[in-house]
Amino acid sequence: MSAVDLLQLSVLIPLLAAAGIGLTGKHQNLRESVSLIAGTLLFASVCNLYPVIMAGQVVELMWLEVLPGLALAFRVEPLGLLFALVASGLWIVTTLYAIGYMRGHGEQNQTRFFAFFAISIAAVMGIAFAENLFTLFVFYEILTLCTYPLVTHAGTDKAREGGRVYLGILLGTSVAFFLVAIIATWLLAGTLSFQPGGVFSGDTPAGLLSLLLVLYVFGVGKAAIMPFHRWLPAAMVAPTPVSALLHAVAVVKAGVFVLLKVCLLIFGLETLREIPATQWLLYLAGASILLAAIVAMRQENLKKRLAYSTVSQLGYITLGALLATSAGITGSAMHIVMHAFGKITLFFCAGAILVAAHKTEVGQLRGLGRRMPITMGAFLVASLCIIGIPPTGGTWSKWYLLLGTLEAGELGLMALLMVSSLLSIGYLLPIPLRAFFSDALPADTGDTSVAVREAPWPSLLALGITATGCVLLLIYPDIIYQLIKAGI
Amino acid sequence: MLSHLPILQVILPLVAAPSCMMIRRANLVWFFAMLVSTAALVVSVLLLQQVLDTGPISYRLGGWEAPWGIEYRIDLLNAWVLLVITGLGTAVLTAARVSVQREMDDLRQTVFYSLYLLCFAGLLGIVATGDVFNVFVFLEISSLATYALIALGRDRRSLWAAFQYLIMGTIGATFILIGIGFLYMMTGTLNMADLAQRLPEINSSNTVLAAFAFIVVGVCLKLALFPLHMWLPNAYAFAPSIVTAFLAATATKVALYLLVRFIVTVFGVDFSLTSLPLQSLFIGLGLMGVFVASVVAIYQVDIKRMLAYSSVAQVGYMVVGIGISSVVALQATLLHLFNHALMKGGLFLALAGLVYRLGSSRIDAFNGLGRTMPWTMGAIVVGGISLIGMPLTVGFVSKWYLITAAIESDMWFVALLVVLGSLIAAIYIWRLVEAGYFREAPVARAATVGEAPLSLLVPTWILIGANIYFGIDTRLPVEVTGAAAQYLLGGIQ
Numbered sequence: 001m002s003a004v005d006l007l008q009l010s011v012l013i014p015l016l017a018a019a020g021i022g023l024t025g026k027h028q029n030l031r032e033s034v035s036l037i038a039g040t041l042l043f044a045s046v047c048n049l050y051p052v053i054m055a056g057q058v059v060e061l062m063w064l065e066v067l068p069g070l071a072l073a074f075r076v077e078p079l080g081l082l083f084a085l086v087a088s089g090l091w092i093v094t095t096l097y098a099i100g101y102m103r104g105h106g107e108q109n110q111t112r113f114f115a116f117f118a119i120s121i122a123a124v125m126g127i128a129f130a131e132n133l134f135t136l137f138v139f140y141e142i143l144t145l146c147t148y149p150l151v152t153h154a155g156t157d158k159a160r161e162g163g164r165v166y167l168g169i170l171l172g173t174s175v176a177f178f179l180v181a182i183i184a185t186w187l188l189a190g191t192l193s194f195q196p197g198g199v200f201s202g203d204t205p206a207g208l209l210s211l212l213l214v215l216y217v218f219g220v221g222k223a224a225i226m227p228f229h230r231w232l233p234a235a236m237v238a239p240t241p242v243s244a245l246l247h248a249v250a251v252v253k254a255g256v257f258v259l260l261k262v263c264l265l266i267f268g269l270e271t272l273r274e275i276p277a278t279q280w281l282l283y284l285a286g287a288s289i290l291l292a293a294i295v296a297m298r299q300e301n302l303k304k305r306l307a308y309s310t311v312s313q314l315g316y317i318t319l320g321a322l323l324a325t326s327a328g329i330t331g332s333a334m335h336i337v338m339h340a341f342g343k344i345t346l347f348f349c350a351g352a353i354l355v356a357a358h359k360t361e362v363g364q365l366r367g368l369g370r371r372m373p374i375t376m377g378a379f380l381v382a383s384l385c386i387i388g389i390p391p392t393g394g395t396w397s398k399w400y401l402l403l404g405t406l407e408a409g410e411l412g413l414m415a416l417l418m419v420s421s422l423l424s425i426g427y428l429l430p431i432p433l434r435a436f437f438s439d440a441l442p443a444d445t446g447d448t449s450v451a452v453r454e455a456p457w458p459s460l461l462a463l464g465i466t467a468t469g470c471v472l473l474l475i476y477p478d479i480i481y482q483l484i485k486a487g488i
Numbered sequence: 489m490l491s492h493l494p495i496l497q498v499i500l501p502l503v504a505a506p507s508c509m510m511i512r513r514a515n516l517v518w519f520f521a522m523l524v525s526t527a528a529l530v531v532s533v534l535l536l537q538q539v540l541d542t543g544p545i546s547y548r549l550g551g552w553e554a555p556w557g558i559e560y561r562i563d564l565l566n567a568w569v570l571l572v573i574t575g576l577g578t579a580v581l582t583a584a585r586v587s588v589q590r591e592m593d594d595l596r597q598t599v600f601y602s603l604y605l606l607c608f609a610g611l612l613g614i615v616a617t618g619d620v621f622n623v624f625v626f627l628e629i630s631s632l633a634t635y636a637l638i639a640l641g642r643d644r645r646s647l648w649a650a651f652q653y654l655i656m657g658t659i660g661a662t663f664i665l666i667g668i669g670f671l672y673m674m675t676g677t678l679n680m681a682d683l684a685q686r687l688p689e690i691n692s693s694n695t696v697l698a699a700f701a702f703i704v705v706g707v708c709l710k711l712a713l714f715p716l717h718m719w720l721p722n723a724y725a726f727a728p729s730i731v732t733a734f735l736a737a738t739a740t741k742v743a744l745y746l747l748v749r750f751i752v753t754v755f756g757v758d759f760s761l762t763s764l765p766l767q768s769l770f771i772g773l774g775l776m777g778v779f780v781a782s783v784v785a786i787y788q789v790d791i792k793r794m795l796a797y798s799s800v801a802q803v804g805y806m807v808v809g810i811g812i813s814s815v816v817a818l819q820a821t822l823l824h825l826f827n828h829a830l831m832k833g834g835l836f837l838a839l840a841g842l843v844y845r846l847g848s849s850r851i852d853a854f855n856g857l858g859r860t861m862p863w864t865m866g867a868i869v870v871g872g873i874s875l876i877g878m879p880l881t882v883g884f885v886s887k888w889y890l891i892t893a894a895i896e897s898d899m900w901f902v903a904l905l906v907v908l909g910s911l912i913a914a915i916y917i918w919r920l921v922e923a924g925y926f927r928e929a930p931v932a933r934a935a936t937v938g939e940a941p942l943s944l945l946v947p948t949w950i951l952i953g954a955n956i957y958f959g960i961d962t963r964l965p966v967e968v969t970g971a972a973a974q975y976l977l978g979g980i981q
Contacts, residue, residue, distance in 0.1 A: 066880070067888060067962055138879050164926045168918070175876065175914050180907055183888075187895050187903070 003052045003059040006045045007074055007129060010084065013042045014091075014122035018115045025111035032099050035114055039092035042121070046084045053081050054486060060131065070192070072138065075131040077194070078487035079264070079333055082480065083257045084128040086340050090249050090466070091121050097348055097462035098241035104355040104456045107239060113153060117245075119146045124250045127258065132192040133182045133266070136258060137174070140222070143254060144170045147246055151238045158237055165234035170221045173228050178219030181212055185266065188212075194261060198268025209267070210277030216262050217281050222255025223318055226288040229311045236303040240351025243303060248343035252310060253336050256317040260332055263321040264488070272324040282322050286416045289315035293423035300361050302350045305427060306343065312420060313339045313386060319413065320401050326488055328404025333484045334477070335397035341469045342385030342394055346428075348463035349379040352455035365431060367440025372454050378467035380432035385470040387424045393473025396481075493538070494547040494560040497531045497570060498616050498626075500524055502609035508602035514594055518585045521601045525581050525608065529574040536567040536968070546618070555682050561618030564972035565822070569615045569745045572826050576737035576833045576951075577608050583947035584730045587840045591642055591728050600640055604734065607633035611742045620668050620754070621678045623746065627664065627710070631657045634739065638727040646726035649719075656709055656719040663706030670699035683754050691759050700760065703750055711743035713807055714777030717800040724796035729840035729849075732792060736799055737833035741825050744806055748821070751810065752976045761813045770811030775905050777804030782912035786919070792849045794916060795835055798875065801909065802828045808902065809890055815973045817893035822969035824886035827874075830958065831883060834951035835871040838864050841940030841948060854920055856929025860937045863945055865924045867952045872917035874955040877910045881959040885966070 017038030024030045052059060053076055063072040098117070102110050123146060126139030144167070152163035186192055188208065189199040200209065221228045235247050263272055272278055289312050296308035313335070320332025352375045353359050357368060369376040381392060388398030398421065405414040454460055473480075504524040511517045538545060544563040548554060562570075581604065588597055610630025614623050635657070639650035672678055674695050675686040690696055705716075712720040724732045751760045761767045781800035788794035802824065809821030839849050841864045846853045857865040874881035887906060894902040929937075939945065958965055 064960070066960060067885060067966065070879075070888075134879060141878065160926055164922070167921075172914075172918075175878070176911055179878075183891060183907060187891070 001048075003049060003057060003076075004061050006049050006052075007059050007061050007076055009045045010042060010049075010088075010129065011074070011122055011125045013038050013045065014118045014125065018118035018122070021111060021115045021118060028103075028110070031111060031114060032095070035095045035118065036092065038118065039088070039095050042125075043085075043088045043092055046081070046088045049076055049081055050085070050483075052076075053078055054482065056486075066134075069186075069190075070134045071132065072135050073131040074126075074129040074135065075194075076129055077265075078483045079257070079261060080128040080130075082333060082483050082487070083253060083336065084125055086253070086337050087121065087124045087128065087250050090245060090340060090344055093462045093465050094241055094245040094344070097244065097351070097459045100456035100459035100462070101239070101241055101351050101355055104459070105239070107153070108155075109153070112149065113239070116146050116149050117242075120150070120246060120250060124254055127254045130194075132194065133185065134192050136261075137179065137182055140178070140220075140254065140258065141171075141174060143251060144174070144222075147242070147251060150242045150246065151235050153239050153242065154237065156237075162234040162237035166231045169228055169231040173219055173221035176219070177215045178221075181215035181219050184212055184215070194265035196265060196268075198271050199266055200268075200271060206275055209271065209275050213267065213272075213275055213277050213281065216266075217259065217284075217318070220255050220258045220262075222251055223259050224252060224255065224311045224314050225285060225318055226291060226311070226315075229288070229292065232311055233304050233307040236301075236307050240303070240347055240354060243307075244344045244347035244351065247307065248310060248347050249340045252314055253340060256314055256321070256332075256336060259318055260321045260329070260336075263324065264329060269324045269326075269329070272322070278322055278324065282319060282410065282413060285315045285319040285322060286413055288312070289319065289420045290416060290423075293420045293427065297423065297427040299427075300363060302353070302360055302362050302365070302431075303347070305362060306346050306350060309386065309424065309427065310339075310343060312424070313343070316397075316401060316417070319417075320404055323404045323408045323410070325404050325407040327400050327407050329488055330481070330484050331397050331400030331402075331404050333487070334400055334480060335394075337480055338385060338388075338392075338394045338397045338470075338473060341466055341473060342382045342392070345378055345382035345463055345466040345470060346386070348459065348466060349375050349382070352459050352463060355459065356453060356455040362431060366434045366438040369432065369436035370440070372435075374454055374460055375463065376432050376435045378463045379435070380429075381467045381470050383428040383432060385473075386428060387421055391474055392470045393477060394470070395474060396477045490534070490538070492547070493531055493535050494545060494562050494616055495549065497528060497535065497574075498560075498609055498613045500528055500531070500609075501605045501612065505602050505605035505609060508598060508605060512598055514589065514597040515585065517598050517601045518581075518588075521605055522578075522581055524605060525574065525578045528608070528612065529578045532567070532570040532574040535562055536571050538562075539564055539567040540968075540971075555677055555679050558622055559618040559679055559681070560616050561681065562616065564968065564975050565748065566615045566745065568822065568968050568972055569741065569825070570612060572741060572829050573608075573611055573615065573738045576829050577611075577734065579947050579951055580730060580734045580737060580833060580837065583733070583837050583840060583944045586941050586943050587730050587844055588728065590844050591730075592640060596640060600637070600728070603633045603637050603640075606630075607637060607734075608738075611738055614742050615745055618680045619678050620671065620680060620683065624661065624665050624668055627661055630739070630742075631661060631710075634735065637731045637734075638723050640731065641726045641728050643726050645722075646728075649722035649726040653719040653723045656716075660706045660709030663702045663709070667699040667701075667703035667706060670695050670702070674699070680749070680754050684756060687755060688759070691755075700755055700764075704747070704760075704766075707743055707747045707750065711740055711747060711803055711807075712800055713803055714773055714780060714800060717777070717781070717803075720800060721793050721796040724799070725790055725793040729792075729836065729843045732796075733833055733836035733840060736795070736836050737829040740799065740803060741829055744803070744821070744825055747807075748810065748818070748976070752818075757813060757977060761811075767811050767813060770807050771899075771902060774804040774806075774808035774811060775902065775909075777801060777807070778905070778909040779912070782909055782916070786912065786916045788916075790850050791854070791920065792836070792839055795832065795839070798913065798916065799828075799832060801913070802832075802875075805886070805890060805906065805909070808906070809893065812893050812897050812899065812902070813977075814893055814897055815977050816889060816896060818977060819966075819969045819973040820886055820889035820893050822972055823889055823965055826965050826969070827882035827886045827955075827958070830951055830954050831871050831874045834867060834948055834955060835875070837944065837948040837951060838867040838871065841944045844940055844944060845937050851919065851923055854923035855927040857923070858925040860929055861939050863949070864940050867945075867948050868920055868924070869917075870952050871955060872920060874959070876913045876917055879959075880956065882955050882965075883959070885959060885962055
């Protein structure tokens with residue numbers, strides 16, 4: 001099979017899977033095996049692209065040209081491949097988890113759920129492999145639209161209210177800023193294709209580029225830079241597997257990935273460094289990191305706390321991209337992977353706690369560690385990964401990010417990153433520690449008839465896998481590092 | 489037979505219109521009207537094919553030679569517009585049966601189809617003919633039929649709306665007639681090609697200038713260009729749903745065609761845009777139309793009226809394209825003519841479905857519509873997305889060309905304002921989404937209301953589907969309009 005076919009398949013497999021899921025909807029086990037098989041096939045084809053890209057080959061694919069110069073086209077480049085690898089790999093794990101969660105929680109409309117899940121993955125693949133901004137924008141919007149039914153899955157008023165904020169902010173920013181920025185890019189540069197070193201010629205006025213950069217940073221609402229972050233906490237009404245894959249991995253990472261790609265391949269690092277707006281946007285990203293971390297500390301609801309933690313961590317990635325140094329970009333791209341593994345594990349744990357112990361608030365988790373040791377253990381490991389201390393992979397990305405701030409001579413931002421790491425210790429670590437070392441709540445100890453046990457085994461297996469991943473990434477970061485190096 | 493296509497295009501519906509009165513049974517009349525309009529569609533397809541193959545067709549009515557007799561002249565421009573009108577007219581008519589049944593009694597239904605075909609014939613006649621007096625005659629035929637069609641609305645206010653339009657329309661038509669009279673006085677001919685040849689020699693005369701002014705203002709009245717649009721919102725809001733869809737998809741398009749025809753072919757771009765300050769006037773009025781009408785649309789309670797204001801805004805975009813007056817800009821105008829017909833046709837048909845079930849098109853009728861009428865609501869959303877101009881819909885294609893044209897002519901602010909205008913459209917479309925998906929339907933309604941009947945839904949979705957199809961496979965509209973714009977402005981650019 002040629003590399004182009006693999007690329008074609010990467011986008012089509014999840015779409016076919018969605019059709020398959022729709023057709024086999026009546027038979028649960030058959031339907032879930034469609035998801036799992038499609039996930040495996042997708043991961044395999046993305047993996048097979050890895051050696052091809054590392055060998056420096058160009059893999060391109062053109063679907064159709066809508067208007068002269070505006071084509072739906074794909075090209076594999078290393079950063080996109082990295083994103084696709086993470087998303088497709090974690091799709092399998094999430095499917096596994098979702099099987100346990102959805103059945104354990106007795107959710108309705110599971111066929112619709114799994115089908116839209118698959119379409120979302122197809123959109124993510126489209127974003128990862130997009131050859132130009134036009135294609136990217138199309139899949140970006142598709143991703144917003146087809147995750148909406150997942151967010152509002154419960155169908156309650158609260159879910160719809162959350163969905164309203166979700167759609168409103170993501171569509172609003174993309175139409176008002178992102179699309180405008182894309183059109184302006186076309187008019188200034190005459191192309192929308194991603195190119196190493198950027199597309200703008202040297203004589204483009206810096207003021208215009210500044211404006212453009214601001215439009216991009218705010219337009220990509222999925223990157224959840226404050227003040228356009230509110231959709232993310234609002235989206236927490238979704239079932240936990242959705243929060244896990246989409247709002248820790250696919251959707252938010254699509255956002256920061258787009259920003260990374262725009263910084264690297266539309267502006268180019270040289271240009272980016274010279275734009276006056278970059279400095280201000282760096283401070284904005286810094287503020288976003290710090291404020292979101294502070295807000296996270298005050299959240300009682302576990303999923304809300306994790307959501308604000310995501311907003312804060314996404315700020316790291318944006319900040320790294322805007323630093324416009326090679327270490328900054330490296331750290332930024334690495335954090336996409338590390339945070340993905342860490343946060344998905346945390347959400348898996350939150351979901352497992354909900355299914356097994358029916359608890360959603362942070363205060364209720366005291367003493368739970370003794371009855372759900374695997375879940376809380378995984379929670380501990382993942383927390384360390386987010387904070388960025390050994391023995392987890394998060395260490396590497398924070399390391400490179402700090403290096404990046406040094407390279408750029410931004411000592412203030414470096415201090416800020418340190419402080420926010422301390423804050424993340426403050427809002428994450430107490431949860432597993434209290435679960436293990438505090439006494440259980442009196443209400444729980446008295447009631448022994450409903451013994452709390454671990455979540456269903458598929459869910460447990462899934463969170464075990466991702467937690468192990470967090471640790472393995474400390475030992476084997478090289479695969480990722482090589483890919484990023486090839487990308488820069 | 490094939491050589492008589494140009495006249496068949498017009499004469500078929502014209503003769504069929506009175507025949508409707510003899511059939512009387514509503515369903516039969518509808519079927520008969522369908523046959524006629526489908527035949528007209530086939531004729532227009534054949535015509536376009538013929539023009540693409542062999543170039544412009546000239547047809548002499550009754551065999552009289554051109555400057556003396558009436559000539560029907562079909563070039564790429566009107567072949568394209570004919571196709572748009574017959575296509576949309578047929579699609580709307582397909583949906584008409586149930587909606588008309590619901591909104592009118594038996595006798596009126598027969599009258600409705602008769603008037604519909606009459607209006608159809610009038611519009612086609614305006615487009616097909618190459619004779620300016622003939623234009624006036626067909627303009628009157630279609631206008632009179634339109635007034636009556638609007639007055640068929642079941643709300644008594646439709647009478648007032650029809651009367652208002654009658655006054656404004658008559659003023660417009662009179663202006664056009666005065667202009668034509670002046671032209672005849674100065675040149676002694678009514679044939680467009682002939683006029684085009686003779687006018688450049690005498691175009692410094694005040695009479696020609698006056699003729700030009702009368703004609704442009706008259707046509708702009710029919711076009712509902714801001715600030716001559718006052719008749720349109722009422723007419724659209726109170727007319728029967730099907731009539732609104734039909735008018736929105738065809739009537740303003742024909743007026744736009746007339747404007748292009750007079751400005752570009754008859755008077756010539758050199759005269760009308762370059763030596764007169766019309767260029768900036770059109771761009772200014774067009775953009776003001778876009779903004780004023782879009783903002784007003786946000787505050788409308790009746791969604792039919794909201795979309796009517798949106799139509800005024802869209803006319804603004806088309807006129808901006810004429811104002812920029814480059815090949816690409818004219819192409820953008822012609823593209824938007826087609827694209828806007830698809831959007832508004834689809835949207836108003838979807839509204840017809842809503843009115844059919846709920847008897848209202850007010851914003852509160854939309855509450856909870858995503859659950860009770862998912863397909864109708866879906867059509868409105870997709871049509872709305874196209875109206876905003878998102879990629880992969882037709883709305884994007886024409887806006888893209890318009891922006892490109894503005895930049896090529898170094899009009900940055902025009903490009904910027906076009907983009908901003910689309911954002912306002914996003915606001916009023918979002919209102920519908922908000923009501924349809926995020927508000928609850930009244931309890932009493934939820935149980936009783938179902939999806940619109942299939943015979944309404946299918947044509948709606950054909951038009952909405954066309955919005956997406958031609959947004960992805962853009963070859964047909966882009967190639968034809970590109971060639972037409974090149975043909976019209978060929979000498980200059």
